[in-house]
Amino acid sequence: AKNVGILAFDIYFPPSYVQQEALEAHDGASKGKYTIGLGQDSMAFCTELEDVISMSLTVVKSLLEKYEIDPKQIGRLEVGSETVIDKSKSIKTFLMQIFEKYGNSDIEGVDSTNACYGGTAALFNCVNWVESSSWDGRYGLVVCTDSAVYAEGPARPTGGAAAIAMLIGPDAPIAFESKLRGSHMSHVYDFYKPNLASEYPVVDGKLSQTCYLMALDSCYKNFSHKYEKLHGKQFFISDADYVLFHSPYNKLVQKSFARLVFNDYLKNSSSLDEAAKEKLEPFSTLSGDESYQSRDLEKASQQVAKPLYDAKVQPTTLLPKTVGNMYTASLYAAFVSLIHNKHSTLANNRVILFSYGSGLTATMFSLRLHDGQHPFTLSNIAKVMDVGGKLKSRHEVTPEKFIETLKLMEERYGAKDFVTSKDTSLLSPGTFYLTEVDSMYRRFYATK
Numbered sequence: 001a002k003n004v005g006i007l008a009f010d011i012y013f014p015p016s017y018v019q020q021e022a023l024e025a026h027d028g029a030s031k032g033k034y035t036i037g038l039g040q041d042s043m044a045f046c047t048e049l050e051d052v053i054s055m056s057l058t059v060v061k062s063l064l065e066k067y068e069i070d071p072k073q074i075g076r077l078e079v080g081s082e083t084v085i086d087k088s089k090s091i092k093t094f095l096m097q098i099f100e101k102y103g104n105s106d107i108e109g110v111d112s113t114n115a116c117y118g119g120t121a122a123l124f125n126c127v128n129w130v131e132s133s134s135w136d137g138r139y140g141l142v143v144c145t146d147s148a149v150y151a152e153g154p155a156r157p158t159g160g161a162a163a164i165a166m167l168i169g170p171d172a173p174i175a176f177e178s179k180l181r182g183s184h185m186s187h188v189y190d191f192y193k194p195n196l197a198s199e200y201p202v203v204d205g206k207l208s209q210t211c212y213l214m215a216l217d218s219c220y221k222n223f224s225h226k227y228e229k230l231h232g233k234q235f236f237i238s239d240a241d242y243v244l245f246h247s248p249y250n251k252l253v254q255k256s257f258a259r260l261v262f263n264d265y266l267k268n269s270s271s272l273d274e275a276a277k278e279k280l281e282p283f284s285t286l287s288g289d290e291s292y293q294s295r296d297l298e299k300a301s302q303q304v305a306k307p308l309y310d311a312k313v314q315p316t317t318l319l320p321k322t323v324g325n326m327y328t329a330s331l332y333a334a335f336v337s338l339i340h341n342k343h344s345t346l347a348n349n350r351v352i353l354f355s356y357g358s359g360l361t362a363t364m365f366s367l368r369l370h371d372g373q374h375p376f377t378l379s380n381i382a383k384v385m386d387v388g389g390k391l392k393s394r395h396e397v398t399p400e401k402f403i404e405t406l407k408l409m410e411e412r413y414g415a416k417d418f419v420t421s422k423d424t425s426l427l428s429p430g431t432f433y434l435t436e437v438d439s440m441y442r443r444f445y446a447t448k
């Protein structure tokens, strides 16, 4: 199989959202802290009607219908998620409800979990399967689904929720450059979920930011090294048309891109113009540790990187800023944003992706874009996803109502014997929703 990669995308996010500006005021944070400080506009969240299972049912059904894929043609289904509803039964098995109806139970794959990295692990599994000798000629399907919620405090505005589905196969408009991958994996406690009675993570915010940047540096070095071996020349950010990041909040993406530009400067200062060199020169002798702590370096490199950021990163930030951190789906929501904004000009472009999951696991990898063949063309993908329409039909909720919802969800987490609200008015037709959890903790879903 050649040009294996992503044939099609679809995305679902909940219709309820809170404005960061309103949340900021409600929380008593200083004006601009969430919007400029974190760089976020608004945040989607699940009400009692939705969870990671309902969202993934919705997005899988929608992808199959909109691209007219026969459910019998799916041979592997992999889910990435860090939202634990059941410690044994995979989300994948819930999705089998869709396929069993069509007589297809012959589908490999289960769930992958490591914080925000599970979706990338799932994607690699599916791509590797299509490239392998055990491939049976059918499609792979990857689902990234998460509901990101935090306890009251500074991390709360960095939540979000969504599910993304990706159809995998050969001759893809979004093809892997499989040899170009650099990873960094290590044992740290930056963000983890040891309390099995709570949906909330334990998070060391400052450490998680530094871990993210260290993993980025390391992945970029490994990635560049492989590029050099393959192509016989150094890799620079100018070799990528777009750079996509896992996006916990936009400010970290701005800092991360600037960090890559600083890496290019350290690798070969002649990759930058004179003015940029002059700005970065004072930091050329900092040790690694010092460089992660230096606010002056952060500022100078962000300044130098700004025009490149506007061209190569800004078009990827729409959904991460307006839906929030979607954990496993965040990186792929950046991709969805890029296709939404630039579908007609992306052919032949190279896109570099950085996937990060706390704990920690991280990979940088490369994809090549092609026009593709109907229905798997970049412009059809943009049309099917209808990001603009989906954003327009959302409903703003007050911070008070958002917090009330989170309280109810705290009680519901791990609970049994309850039915959910009958009011499904905010859901659009075709959306799956949770109706009941019975006395045996079995979950039941219906479609609007």
Ligand code: ACO
Binding pocket: 030, 031, 032, 033, 034, 036, 037, 038, 116, 154, 155, 156, 158, 191, 203, 204, 205, 206, 208, 209, 212, 247, 248, 249, 251, 252, 358
């Ligand atoms: N106007 C403009 N900017 C402001 C204002 C204001 N009024 N007030 C603060 N800021 C800026 C700060 O200067 C800072 O920006 P800077 O780093 O560029 O200086 C930014 O807002 C954040 O403020 P801090 O006080 O530094 O941090 P805070 O206590 O709000 O916590 C954090 C932020 C750590 C990101 C927290 O939200 C968190 O823990 N989130 C979850 C963990 C996370 O997302 N980690 C990332 C990788 S791991 C993952 O994906 C889960």
